[in-house]
Amino acid sequence: MTNKQMTSSETEQTDDQQPNPTPGTDSLADRGTDIGVETSSRDDPATVPDRTIIESRDLDVYYGDDQALNGISMEIPEQQVTALIGPSGCGKSTFLRSINRMNDLIDIARVDGELFFREKDVYDDDVDPVALRRRIGMVFQSPNPFPKSIYDNVAYGLRVQGQDDNLDEKVHTALERAALLDEVEDQLDSSGLDLSGGQQQRLCIARAIAPDPEVILMDEPASALDPVATSKIEDLIEDLAEEYTVIIVTHNMQQAARISDKTAVFLTGGNLVEFDDTTKIFENPESDRVEDYITGKFG
Amino acid sequence: MSQPDFSHDGIRTARGTAFRYLFMLCALLSILTTVAIVATLLIDAIDFFATVSPIEFLTGTRWSPTNDPVAFGVLPLISGTLIITLGSALVALPIGLLTAIYLSEYASERRRAYLKPALEVLAGVPTVVYGYFALVYVTPALDTILPLSTFNALSASIMVGIMIIPMVSSISEDAMSAVPDSLRQASYGLGATKFTVSTSVVVPAALSGIISSFILALSRAIGETMIVAIAAGQTPRMVDLTDPAGMFLDSIQPMTSAMVQIGTGDIVGQGAAYKSLFAVGLTLFVITFVMNLVSELVASRYREVYR
Numbered sequence: 001m002t003n004k005q006m007t008s009s010e011t012e013q014t015d016d017q018q019p020n021p022t023p024g025t026d027s028l029a030d031r032g033t034d035i036g037v038e039t040s041s042r043d044d045p046a047t048v049p050d051r052t053i054i055e056s057r058d059l060d061v062y063y064g065d066d067q068a069l070n071g072i073s074m075e076i077p078e079q080q081v082t083a084l085i086g087p088s089g090c091g092k093s094t095f096l097r098s099i100n101r102m103n104d105l106i107d108i109a110r111v112d113g114e115l116f117f118r119e120k121d122v123y124d125d126d127v128d129p130v131a132l133r134r135r136i137g138m139v140f141q142s143p144n145p146f147p148k149s150i151y152d153n154v155a156y157g158l159r160v161q162g163q164d165d166n167l168d169e170k171v172h173t174a175l176e177r178a179a180l181l182d183e184v185e186d187q188l189d190s191s192g193l194d195l196s197g198g199q200q201q202r203l204c205i206a207r208a209i210a211p212d213p214e215v216i217l218m219d220e221p222a223s224a225l226d227p228v229a230t231s232k233i234e235d236l237i238e239d240l241a242e243e244y245t246v247i248i249v250t251h252n253m254q255q256a257a258r259i260s261d262k263t264a265v266f267l268t269g270g271n272l273v274e275f276d277d278t279t280k281i282f283e284n285p286e287s288d289r290v291e292d293y294i295t296g297k298f299g
Numbered sequence: 300m301s302q303p304d305f306s307h308d309g310i311r312t313a314r315g316t317a318f319r320y321l322f323m324l325c326a327l328l329s330i331l332t333t334v335a336i337v338a339t340l341l342i343d344a345i346d347f348f349a350t351v352s353p354i355e356f357l358t359g360t361r362w363s364p365t366n367d368p369v370a371f372g373v374l375p376l377i378s379g380t381l382i383i384t385l386g387s388a389l390v391a392l393p394i395g396l397l398t399a400i401y402l403s404e405y406a407s408e409r410r411r412a413y414l415k416p417a418l419e420v421l422a423g424v425p426t427v428v429y430g431y432f433a434l435v436y437v438t439p440a441l442d443t444i445l446p447l448s449t450f451n452a453l454s455a456s457i458m459v460g461i462m463i464i465p466m467v468s469s470i471s472e473d474a475m476s477a478v479p480d481s482l483r484q485a486s487y488g489l490g491a492t493k494f495t496v497s498t499s500v501v502v503p504a505a506l507s508g509i510i511s512s513f514i515l516a517l518s519r520a521i522g523e524t525m526i527v528a529i530a531a532g533q534t535p536r537m538v539d540l541t542d543p544a545g546m547f548l549d550s551i552q553p554m555t556s557a558m559v560q561i562g563t564g565d566i567v568g569q570g571a572a573y574k575s576l577f578a579v580g581l582t583l584f585v586i587t588f589v590m591n592l593v594s595e596l597v598a599s600r601y602r603e604v605y606r
Binding site: 025100102106107130131133134137138140142144145146147148156157160204207208211283 | 406408479481482483484485486487488489490491492495499500503504
C-alpha cells in the first residue's frame with residue numbers, strides 16, 4: 001500500500017531549510033531503510049529522538065455550552081506527520097484550529113488549559129494570534145484560493161508578513177515545493193480559480209508554505225478531491241514533512257496510515273483516546289474502542 | 300387489467316391556465332406602467348423640442364423658463380444636480396463603505412443584529428423631514444463657522460448624503476457577507492490582521508456589489524427632490540467646479556427642484572415653460588437609467604464566481 005507512494009517522492013531532499021534540531025539525525029538515511037514498513041512510510045520513530053514542537057495540557061474547548069474538546073494532553077513531535085483521526089464531531093478539527101488560535105474567530109468559542117508552541121503557551125495574554133499564525137501555516141478542507149492571480153495567491157502571505165523582498169523567487173520556490181510550478185509556470189497571471197480542484201489545493205499549500213512557517217496544519221486537505229489528486233497531495237505531504245511539522249486531520253484512515261508517523265485517535269465527546277506511533281495505532285492499539293474504530297466497526 | 304387513467308382533468312387544467320395569466324398580468328402591470336410613463340415623458344418632451352431646439356436645451360447655460368428673457372438651457376440644472384450628487388457622495392460613500400466593513404467584519408453577531416436594522420430605519424425617514432432638518436438645524440449650525448446662504452448646496456448635499464448612507468452600507472454589507480468565509484479563514488491563517496483581511500480580501504471580492512451600491516445610491520441622490528427643493532434654494536446657476544466655496548455655500552437649483560417649481564408654479568396653459576418640465580424629466584430619467592444600467596453591468600461583469 002505505501003510502497004508506490006514512496007518511490008517518487010522521497011528520494012530527493014533539499015537541506016537548505018531550517019536547522020536540523022536534532023544533530024546527528026539524518027532523516028534521509030533513516031528513510032532509506034524504511035521502505036516496506038506496512039503502515040508508517042517515514043522514519044522509524046524508535047531511531048529518531050522526537051523533539052516536541054506543540055504540546056497541549058488539559059486543553060478544553062467550549063462552543064457556548066457545548067464542550068468540543070475534553071482535557072486533551074498530547075505532545076506533537078517536530079518535522080513529522082501527525083494525523084488526527086476520528087468520527088465526525090469528535091473534536092479533531094477543533095484541536096487543529098486551537099493550535100493557531102483560529103477558534104478565536106468564533107465569538108462563542110472558549111479555551112481552557114494550556115497549549116505550548118515551543119514551550120510558549122499560545123493562550124498567554126501577551127500572545128498576538130496574528131504573530132502566532134505567521135509561524136503556523138494552514139490548509140483547509142476545500143481549496144480556497146483567493147479570487148486573485150496564481151502569483152498573488154502565493155505572494156499573499158509574504159506581502160501580509162512584510163517578506164516582500166525577492167518576491168518572484170519566493171513565489172517560484174513555494175510553487176515548486178508544492179509540486180505545482182511545472183503546471184502553472186506559464187500562467188502565473190491567470191486566476192487561481194481557473195485551476196482544477198487538485199491544483200487549487202496545491203496552490204493553497206504553496207500559499208501556506210511561501211512565508212516559511214514551522215508548522216503546517218491541514219484540515220482534511222484531500223476530502224474534496226478525486227483519488228488521483230489525493231495521491232498527489234499525499235506525496236506532497238510526505239515531502240513537506242522533511243522540512244515542516246505537519247499536523248493533518250483526516251477522515252480517511254488509510255490516508256493516516258499511509259502518510260503519518262504519529263496518529264491521535266479522537267472519539268466522541270472531544271476525548272483523545274489514544275496517541276501513539278501510527279504503526280502501533282494501526283497494528284496493535286491499546287484501546288478496544290480504537291481497534292473497533294480502526295477496523296470499521298463504528299464511525 | 301385496465302390501464303391507469305392519466306388523462307387531462309378539464310377543471311384542473313383550466314385553473315392552471317387561469318393562474319398562469321393572472322400572475323403574468325401582475326408581472327406585466329409594472330412593465331406597462333413604466334412604458335406608459337416613459338411614453339408620456341417622450342410625447343410631451345418631443346412637443347417641447349418642437350419650440351426649443353434640443354441643442355439649445357442641452358448646451359444653453361441659462362435657465363429661465365418664466366421670466367423674460369426666457370431661456371431653456373438645462374446645464375445650470377445639471378450642474379446643480381452634479382453638486383448635490385458630488386457632495387452627497389463625499390458624505391455617503393466613505394461613511395457607508397466603512398459602516399459596511401464594520402458591520403460585516405468587526406461587529407459581533409449580537410451588535411450587528413440591532414445595528415443593521417437601526418441603520419435601515421434611516422432609509423425609512425420621510426425625505427421631507429430630512430429637508431426641514433437641513434434647513435432648520437444643519438444650515439444654522441454650519442452658519443456659525445461658514446458664510447452660508449439661507450438656502451445652500453452644502454446642507455442639502457449633507458442631508459442627501461446621510462439619507463443614502465443606509466443604501467450604500469446595506470447593499471455593500473450584503474455583498475461582503477456573501478464573500479465565502481473560507482477566504483477570510485485563508486487570510487487569517489496566513490497571519491493577516493482583521494484590517495488586512497477586510498481590505499485585501501473582503502472588499503476586493505465584494506467589489507462588484509460595492510460599486511453597484513455606490514451607483515444605486517448616487518442615482519437615488521440625483522433623483523432626490525424634497526430635500527433639495529426645501530434646503531438648496533431655487534437659483535439656477537452654472538456652478539464653477541473650480542470654486543468649491545461658491546459651489547456649496549450658495550443657493551443652487553438641481554433638475555428635480557426646477558421641476559417642482561414649474562409643476563407647482565402659476566404657469567398658464569401648455570406653453571414651452573410647462574412642457575420644459577417633461578424635457579427636464581426626460582433628461583433626469585435618461586441619466587438615472589444609464590446609471591442603473593451601468594450598475595447592472597458592473598455587478599454582472601465583475602462578480603466573482605465561487606464554487
